[in-house]
Amino acid sequence: MTRVLKFGGSSVATGELLKRVAALAREALPHAPLVVLSATGKTTDALLAAARAAERGDAVGARELALGIRARHAALARELFGDDVPAELALALDGELSALEKRLDGVAMLGELSARSRDAIASTGELLSTRLFAALVAREELAGEWFDVRRVLRTDASFGSAEPNEARIRELCAAELAPRVRPGRVVVTQGFVGATEHGVTTTLGRGGSDWSAALLGAALDADEVQIWTDVEGVYTADPRIVPEARPIPELSFAEAAELAAFGAKVLHPATIQPATLRRIPVTVRHTAKPGGRFTTIRAEAASGRPLAALASRSPVTLLTVTSTRMLDQAGFLARLFAVFGRFGASIDLVATAEVSVSLTIEADAPLVELCAELEPFARIDVVPDRAIVAVVGERLKRTRGSAARVLAAAGDCHVELISMGASEINLSLVVAREDEHALVRRLHALLESARA
Numbered sequence: 452m453t454r455v456l457k458f459g460g461s462s463v464a465t466g467e468l469l470k471r472v473a474a475l476a477r478e479a480l481p482h483a484p485l486v487v488l489s490a491t492g493k494t495t496d497a498l499l500a501a502a503r504a505a506e507r508g509d510a511v512g513a514r515e516l517a518l519g520i521r522a523r524h525a526a527l528a529r530e531l532f533g534d535d536v537p538a539e540l541a542l543a544l545d546g547e548l549s550a551l552e553k554r555l556d557g558v559a560m561l562g563e564l565s566a567r568s569r570d571a572i573a574s575t576g577e578l579l580s581t582r583l584f585a586a587l588v589a590r591e592e593l594a595g596e597w598f599d600v601r602r603v604l605r606t607d608a609s610f611g612s613a614e615p616n617e618a619r620i621r622e623l624c625a626a627e628l629a630p631r632v633r634p635g636r637v638v639v640t641q642g643f644v645g646a647t648e649h650g651v652t653t654t655l656g657r658g659g660s661d662w663s664a665a666l667l668g669a670a671l672d673a674d675e676v677q678i679w680t681d682v683e684g685v686y687t688a689d690p691r692i693v694p695e696a697r698p699i700p701e702l703s704f705a706e707a708a709e710l711a712a713f714g715a716k717v718l719h720p721a722t723i724q725p726a727t728l729r730r731i732p733v734t735v736r737h738t739a740k741p742g743g744r745f746t747t748i749r750a751e752a753a754s755g756r757p758l759a760a761l762a763s764r765s766p767v768t769l770l771t772v773t774s775t776r777m778l779d780q781a782g783f784l785a786r787l788f789a790v791f792g793r794f795g796a797s798i799d800l801v802a803t804a805e806v807s808v809s810l811t812i813e814a815d816a817p818l819v820e821l822c823a824e825l826e827p828f829a830r831i832d833v834v835p836d837r838a839i840v841a842v843v844g845e846r847l848k849r850t851r852g853s854a855a856r857v858l859a860a861a862g863d864c865h866v867e868l869i870s871m872g873a874s875e876i877n878l879s880l881v882v883a884r885e886d887e888h889a890l891v892r893r894l895h896a897l898l899e900s901a902r903a
């Protein structure tokens with residue numbers, strides 16, 4: 452039995468925080484802790500910016516960003532170890548950073564950045580943070596080791612958003628990782644990073660460390676997956692938009708998955724699934740307030756409320772496809788969706804009428820190409836800069852009048868699309884982006900009044 456403790460970028464951003472993480476790992480020793488770390492602070496952003504600079508041929512800009520990353524990690528090492536930085540750590544950090552610099556030089560020289568190179572560059576952050584933390588664990592005289600997650604986290608070769616192979620991960624974890632996680636030891640490994648069957652480095656997409664934690668927890672049959680972050684759990688709304696939002700003590704997997712998918716950044720959208728399948732509870736906790744409130748997400752739990760929480764996502768593009776000739780013909784929707792599928796544009800919400808279909812897609816979907824394909828058989832209206840605001844609650848659909856109350860609370864926010872029913876527990880509204888925060892605040896007030 453093991454317990455997975457995942458710490459996000461903001462939880463490992465300073466020496467002080469890294470020491471807290473070590474203290475939490477120490478407390479978890481009886482549970483055979485597997486510590487999964489993100490890159491420190493904004494390191495992944497800096498790495499990707501360096502990759503882009505190199506791609507533009509700006510070798511100097513890329514080097515400067517890499518030097519910044521080097522300096523930040525050297526400063527963290529000094530903060531943790533003073534003048535006594537362990538030689539092995541200095542060597543390991545230098546190895547990763549030198550490889551990074553060489554990669555950036557190569558990209559700048561060719562002026563070409565493959566998705567594969569971008570992943571090799573992006574993965575550096577997690578390799579660095581885990582090296583630092585493993586050295587701290589050793590300095591604190593905790594037994595343990597640094598483990599390269601690429602030995603077990605098998606994915607396909609879709610660089611940038613690699614698809615994990617859960618069956619292989621389970622096999623590899625049983626062989627390589629399970630024998631290492633034992634009570635009394637701290638095993639330290641990377642979030643976000645994976646590798647193909649041929650050992651080529653991949654990444655799971657931005658925010659992917661949560662997913663890594665759930666995948667590893669599922670593969671090891673962990674007793675709990677703890678997501679340690681900078682808030683006290685999953686809140687009733689994004690606390691940056693609604694300051695009075697509060698943590699929800701219990702959520703069902705379905706509720707948490709809907710919230711994540713519709714923009715609650717606190718969890719990666721895919722996180723919940725590997726844990727759900729094995730009925731492993733996922734808790735979301737505040738690294739700086741370990742004794743504070745937190746959220747437990749379980750298969751069988753539920754908020755028990757018709758309106759539990761809100762999430763929002765923007766920008767999205769609203770498309771309305773109108774075709775008087777085609778819509779009543781069998782297979783029209785299949786043809787329509789096939790076009791989006793071909794361009795890899797994923798559709799979030801759909802509403803259909805007699806002669807038209809409205810749907811939302813990511814703002815960065817290839818609109819010009821999509822429209823060129825669709826225009827021969829339909830008229831396309833494109834409305835950019837929209838937001839999806841989702842109300843989530845386990846009893847939403849079964850509670851009479853909940854949709855009416857949500858729409859009434861929207862007041863004069865102009866709602867352009869409504870979607871409810873596909874999932875029992877989610878009612879989503881599309882509004883102009885400038886109305887997003889106002890709508891979230893109004894709906895939060897409704898949620899609070901429903902609770903009172």
Ligand code: ADP
Nearest residue numbers: 459460461680682684685686688689715716717
């Ligand atoms: P980490 O670096 O630990 O992975 P993230 O930045 O990915 O952390 O996620 C934590 C942030 O998610 C919080 O600081 C908060 O601003 C944001 N957030 C958005 N929606 C919610 C919500 N419903 N509950 C809690 N936090 C949320």
Ligand code: ASP
Nearest residue numbers: 489495643657658659660
């Ligand atoms: N470091 C990665 C990112 O910033 C993964 C993560 O933090 O979850 O996206």
Ligand code: MG
Nearest residue numbers: 459658716717
């Ligand atoms: Mg995150």
